[in-house]
Amino acid sequence: MHCPQCKLVNMQTMKMGPVTIDECAQCGGIWFDQGELDQVIGSADPDLRWLDIDFWKANSDFAVVPDSKTCPKCSRHHLTRLEERATDTSVSLCSNCQGIWLDANQLHAIIQAVTRCASRMDSADYMKESLRQVADMIDTASQKPLSISRWRDLQAVLRMLKYRIYSEHPKLLSMLVGAQKSLPV
Numbered sequence: 001m002h003c004p005q006c007k008l009v010n011m012q013t014m015k016m017g018p019v020t021i022d023e024c025a026q027c028g029g030i031w032f033d034q035g036e037l038d039q040v041i042g043s044a045d046p047d048l049r050w051l052d053i054d055f056w057k058a059n060s061d062f063a064v065v066p067d068s069k070t071c072p073k074c075s076r077h078h079l080t081r082l083e084e085r086a087t088d089t090s091v092s093l094c095s096n097c098q099g100i101w102l103d104a105n106q107l108h109a110i111i112q113a114v115t116r117c118a119s120r121m122d123s124a125d126y127m128k129e130s131l132r133q134v135a136d137m138i139d140t141a142s143q144k145p146l147s148i149s150r151w152r153d154l155q156a157v158l159r160m161l162k163y164r165i166y167s168e169h170p171k172l173l174s175m176l177v178g179a180q181k182s183l184p185v
């Protein structure tokens, strides 16, 4: 699968439970496949504690913006960019296959915003420690763009994002589809 950012660069595949992550060695961006959201919500998954983080919650204010990048999976299908104003973070989504694209800068911005949210929680010692570890990885990210994908809880954070987008903000989906229809083909 080609990187939506670098076009002709092939991404590297990493299996994380039921989902596959593709990362681009050149730009450090990550593609997160659809995954099995129902399974996440229904199971006694230790990752579920990340869902308590007060990030991109129901009161969030979003902007939906057309993205010039195309889905690496659905080839000609354009991605749509979702920007959250309060934290100034964004992700790009494919409304067709429900995959998520995160460029390296956004991934770092999201980790920093999640860290701020976790620091306000009383009972989040595990998450605070885990986020401290990834913050150390981000410091060296300029030399090693892939290091963040080795972070154990990356999958949990990506699932949390996905959960917010597809389960807590059902209106967003119709906005995403609407935004894509208005794009020139």
Ligand SMILES: [Zn+2]
Residues within 6 Å of the ligand: 003, 004, 005, 006, 007, 009, 024, 025, 026, 027, 028, 029
């Ligand atoms: Zn790339």
Ligand SMILES: [Zn+2]
Residues within 6 Å of the ligand: 071, 072, 073, 074, 077, 094, 095, 096, 097, 098, 099
């Ligand atoms: Zn797609």
